[in-house]
Amino acid sequence: YFAKPYHSWERGQNENANGLLRQYFPKTMSLVNVACNEVKIAVNKLNSRPRKCLGFKTPYQVFFERTGIDARQLGVVRL
Numbered sequence: 090y091f092a093k094p095y096h097s098w099e100r101g102q103n104e105n106a107n108g109l110l111r112q113y114f115p116k117t118m119s120l121v122n123v124a125c126n127e128v129k130i131a132v133n134k135l136n137s138r139p140r141k142c143l144g145f146k147t148p149y150q151v152f153f154e155r156t157g158i159d160a161r162q163l164g165v166v167r168l
Contacts, residue, residue, distance in 0.1 A: 103138070109135055131162075 092099035113131040114120065136148045143151050154159050 109138075133161070 092103075097104075110131070111133070113127075114123065139145045139147050146154075149160055152158065
């Protein structure tokens with residue numbers, strides 16, 4: 090995602106997502122040795138976390154309500 094220079098308000102959600110992701114993969118950590126399973130676990134935890142912007146529902150819940158598809162059953166998230 091590319092925002093205009095000096096328009097930090099355009100990056101709010103992006104910066105928040107980066108901060109949440111950094112809980113699992115700090116900046117000092119080399120991503121070369123991160124296993125796919127570790128990424129899947131982080132994705133599952135982040136998508137299971139309630140969000141204020143979604144009315145304190147999880148991204149999984151909102152996705153299911155709008156599509157009728159349980160994203161946890163898709164191959165991407167399977168653990």
